[in-house]
Amino acid sequence: MQEFSPVKEGKVREIYDVGDALIMVATDRISAFDVILKNKVEKKGTVLTQMSKFWFDYTKDIVSNHMISTDTADMPEFFRKPEFTGNSMLCKKLTMLPIECIVRGYITGSGWNSYKENGTVCGIKLPEGLKECDKLPEPIYTPSTKAEIGDHDENIDFERSVEVLERDFPGHGQEYAEKLRDCTIALYKKCADYALTRGIIIADTKFEFGLNEEGEVVLADEMLTPDSSRFWPVEGYEPGKSQPSFDKQFVRDWLKANPESDYNLPQDVIDKTIAKYEEAYELLTGKKL
Numbered sequence: 239m240q241e242f243s244p245v246k247e248g249k250v251r252e253i254y255d256v257g258d259a260l261i262m263v264a265t266d267r268i269s270a271f272d273v274i275l276k277n278k279v280e281k282k283g284t285v286l287t288q289m290s291k292f293w294f295d296y297t298k299d300i301v302s303n304h305m306i307s308t309d310t311a312d313m314p315e316f317f318r319k320p321e322f323t324g325n326s327m328l329c330k331k332l333t334m335l336p337i338e339c340i341v342r343g344y345i346t347g348s349g350w351n352s353y354k355e356n357g358t359v360c361g362i363k364l365p366e367g368l369k370e371c372d373k374l375p376e377p378i379y380t381p382s383t384k385a386e387i388g389d390h391d392e393n394i395d396f397e398r399s400v401e402v403l404e405r406d407f408p409g410h411g412q413e414y415a416e417k418l419r420d421c422t423i424a425l426y427k428k429c430a431d432y433a434l435t436r437g438i439i440i441a442d443t444k445f446e447f448g449l450n451e452e453g454e455v456v457l458a459d460e461m462l463t464p465d466s467s468r469f470w471p472v473e474g475y476e477p478g479k480s481q482p483s484f485d486k487q488f489v490r491d492w493l494k495a496n497p498e499s500d501y502n503l504p505q506d507v508i509d510k511t512i513a514k515y516e517e518a519y520e521l522l523t524g525k526k527l
Contacts, residue, residue: 239315239316240314240315240316241316242254242255242256242261242314242316242317244263249267249269249272249274250264250265250267250268250269250274250283250286250465251263251264251265251459251460252265254317256313256314256328258331259306259328259329259330259331260328260329260330260331261313261317261326261327261328261329262287262326262327262329262459263283263322263325263326263327264282264283264284264286264287264325264326264327264460265278265283265325266278266279266280266281266282266283267279268282268465268486268489268511269465270486270489270490270493270501271490271493273501274501275489275501275502275503276500276501276502276503277502277503277508279508279511279512279515280508280512281512281515281516281527282511282512282515283324283325284324284325284527285463285464285512285515285516285518285519285527286325286460286463286464286465286515287308287324287325287326287327288308288324288519288523288527289461289462289463289464289518289519289522289523290305290327290460290461290462290463291305291308291327292522292523293429293461293462294457294461296428296429296432297425297428297429297457297461300421300424300425300428301421301424301425301447301455301456301457302450302454302456302457303456303457303458303461304329304330304332304448304456304457304458304459305327305328305329305330306327306328306329306330307327307328308324308326308327308328310322310323310326312328313326313328324527329458330450330456332448332449332450332456332458333448333449334446334447334448334458335403335406335407335414335418335446335447335448335449335455336383336384336402336403336406337381337382337383337384337399337402337403337415337418337446337447338381338382338383338384338391338444338445338446339379339381339418339419339421339422339444339445339446339447340379340380340381340382340422340442340443340444341377341378341379341380341422341423341425341426341442341443341444341445342359342374342377342378342380342441342442343373343374343377343426343430343440343441343442344371344372344373344374344439344441344442344468344470345359345364345368345370345371345372345374346370346371346441346442346468346480346481347442347468349380349442350370350371353368359378359380360378360380360393360394360395361395362378362380364378369477369478370477370478370479370480371441371470371475371476371477371478371479371480371481372477373477377423377426377427377430379396379419379422379423380393381393381394381395381396381399381418381419382394383402384446396415396419399415399418399419400412400415403415407449414455417455418447418455421445421447421455421457422445425445425457425461426440426443429462433469433522434472436521436522436524437471437472437473437521438469438470438471438472438484438518438521438522439469439470439471439472439475439481440462440467440468440469441467441468441469441470441481442467442468443462443466443467443468444466444467445457445459445461445466446458446459464484464485464486464514464515464518465485465486467485468483468485468487469483469484469485469518470482470483470484471484483514484514484515484517484518484521485514485515485518486511488507488510488511488514489503489507489511492507
């Protein structure tokens with residue numbers, strides 16, 4: 239049996255090269271504030287992979303994606319083990335684009351802090367009088383650069399995203415930037431509308447894209463998971479304050495309140511976190527893991 243080792247490790251994911259494809263494994267690691275925490279959250283990787291699979295299937299009419307299969311029977315024998323079951327995705331190889339495609343449908347987090355200072359989010363002027371967690375008149379696209387582990391992503395405007403893409407793909411900067419923006423907004427609108435019918439508000443999220451061999455833009459990485467998005471319950475939603483959430487905002491809030499923790503979570507926070515992730519999965523998909 240051929241052995242495999244990760245060719246790349248991110249904060250949460252490990253990527254294996256299996257020749258003509260990649261296998262992306264979502265681990266049970268959890269990160270916050272660009273730091274990998276000392277704890278693992280059991281079953282988290284499976285939630286992330288299966289939720290991404292659900293959304294990839296749901297949105298393939300808007301843009302193609304990198305998913306081939308989440309069944310380990312379709313993968314080399316090395317991956318047919320319990321530790322890879324449910325949390326692994328066989329993916330097409332892509333040339334990744336160096337932009338994180340962030341879309342905000344509600345004003346919260348760093349966007350709210352920026353708005354309070356000068357009425358803008360990532361340079362985009364917003365209406366006066368918005369309250370924390372208000373729904374925006376229209377979703378806004380606020381791209382960022384991709385940072386290495388330990389560094390912070392840099393928010394950029396659309397014009398700067400054109401420059402970044404033009405640098406790496408001469409002659410295609412404007413074309414790719416427009417495609418990323420338009421796909422990001424279309425994906426968000428379709429999925430946020432669906433999520434509302436399932437009792438979840440998607441406040442914001444981020445997508446990543448790559449190019450296939452034909453030069454077409456393809457959706458990649460993860461999609462609309464609690465790690466890459468803010469999910470709020472529709473029930474009890476009330477602008478003017480922070481909202482309860484189904485995502486790792488729960489972990490962020492605990493870490494902020496316990497700065498002496500050295501990024502070490504107590505078991506009850508871990509248990510509540512995976513319960514939130516599983517609840518979001520079940521609400522959105524109508525299935526239990």
